[in-house]
Amino acid sequence: MDWLQILVLAVVQGITEFLPVSSSAHLILVPVLTGWDDQGLVFDVALHFGSLAAVVLYFRHELIAMSRSWLISLTRRQLDQDARLAWAVLFATIPVGLAGLTFNNIIESALRSPLYLAAGLIVFGLVLGWADWRRKSGRTEYQLGWKDVLLIGLAQALALFPGTSRSGITITAGLLLGLGREAASRFSFLLSIPVIFIATGQQTKELLESDVPIMFTALASGTVLSGISAYLCIHYFLAFIKRIGMQPFVIYRLLLGALLIYFFGINPSESI
Structure with a gap:
């Protein structure tokens, strides 16, 4: 894996993890457009760890307040707004966790077609x-x-369907329930923390059970670059979302879905 590949994959992962545009679609398209080999599980873990570190760092003050109030709520049964938000993040994570345990193998085997990915991008x-x-x-x-x-x-559980985008579907649900754009996005980003943590933990477990060689320089570089790009993505997305709205991302998703159909065709039996 050369430096250009590390840079591109890390930046793509860092940016698309939090934008409502489906990171999986981009990570599938990159090797198609570049001819690169699959980056492998080890590098995936590094990229996800960088994204996790970025969102935790960005919301560090909120997370400290939420954690403190959540612990107090366990002992004193008092719920202030930070404790309520902490419980909300935990409760909203349960459906996607249960859905992942129940349906992940089915989705991985039956819905791995580029057609489903394109359909998810366009419909959602x-x-x-x-x-x-x-x-x-x-x-x-x-x-x-x-x-x-x-x-x-x-709604977050629907993100298991290819092309849906975890951030996209949770922001959509928040908007439909009356949240402002910034609030829906912020809650979506907070929800990403336990989800990415669980996914990274599962990937790490698989990695430890394998004999894949580890390239520490590439991993460290990917983690840092993914983290920096993810942090900047969160910052600028929240800064501009109130003014630009979601429509540019809708148009982008439609074009990306069309691009997937162009490259892969419309055969639902073809796997990614």
């Missing part, structure tokens, strides 16, 4: 555009009710 992209167009109000993530949390958690 249109839903995102509609949700942004008809958004009702501007509630914050601290004003979520438990019904809202359940619905966003169930």
Whole structure:
């Protein structure tokens, strides 16, 4: 793996992990457009760890406040807004965890076609555009009710379908429930922390059980580059989302879906 490959894959992963555009679609297209070999499980772990470090670092003050209030809520049974948000993140993670345990093998074997990936990009992209167009109000993530949390958690489970985009579907659900663009995005980013942590832990377990050689320089470089690009992505996305809206990402998803169909065709039996 050369330095250009490390740079491109790390930046692509770091940016697309948090934008509502499906990181899996981009990581599939990169080797098609460049002719590179698959980067392998070891490098995937490094990239995800970089993304996780970025979101934790960006929301460090909120996470400290949430953790402190959450611990207090366990002993004193008092729920302030930070404790409620912490519980909301935990509860909203349960559906995707259960769905992953139940359906992941089925999805991996039956829905690995580029057609399904393109369909996910296009269909859920249109839903995102509609949700942004008809958004009702501007509630914050601290004003979520438990019904809202359940619905966003169930929506997050849909991200197991190829092309959906975890951030895309949770932002969509937040907008439909009356959150403002920034609030829906912030809650989506907070939700990514336990999901990426679980995914990285599972990948690490698989890695430890294998005999794959480890290139420490490439891993360190990928982690740092992925982390930097992810941090900048979160910062600028939140800074500009109120003004630019979701429509540019909807258009991008439609074009990306069309590009996948162009490169791979429309045979649903063909695996990625």
